[in-house]
Amino acid sequence: MDIEELLPQQPEGGKEEQRKSPLLSLEKDLELYAASIKEVAVEIMVEGISANPIFVAHQHTVSIGELILDRKELNTEWTIQASTFEEFVEKGIISPEKKALFLKSYKxxxxxxxxxxxxxxGANFIYYPYQVKSKA
Known part of the structure; x- marks a missing residue:
């Protein structure tokens, strides 16, 4: 799933949305965090911790993964924690029946x-490119 799929669709010719989606601020933060997140992902893979790093984006407190980017320290909207496919399975977020399906769709x-x-x-998985295409 890409971030665009989670963003609210604007009604054609309708009024501007009353409430902005929090995912607009997430996209902005992910652009800012991209280099740091990629560095952690590479480290997770190179050290053999997991071939499938997963990052958790939240604005509250969660008990999965390790804190890598704190929104309060960085004066941003989203906190990012680093985790792995294995931890998601262990904690039951990805059920054993869905493991193969998840890995097949993992980019x-x-x-x-x-x-x-x-x-x-709620919560959902998205895939966000490290290199965002420039808007020419």
Whole structure:
């Protein structure tokens, strides 16, 4: 799933949305964090911790992964924690029946960060490219 799929769709010719999606600020923070996240992803893979790093983006407190980017320290909107596919399975976020399906859809970690986004309405996985295409 790409971030665009989680962003609210604007009604055609309708009014501007009353409330901005928190995912707009997430996209801004992921652009800012991309180099740091990629560095951690490479480290996770090179050290043999996991071939499938997962990053958790949240604005509250969560008990999965290790804190790598704190929104309070960085004066941003989102905190990022580093985790792995294995921890997600161990904690039951990815059920044993869904492991193969998840790995099949997992995008190349050298090109995309796998982000588990937690918002009050729920949580979902997105894949965000490290290199965002420039808007020419």
């Amino acid at each position: 190349k970690p050298e090109d995309y960060m796998c982000v588990f986004v937690i918002v009050p309405e």
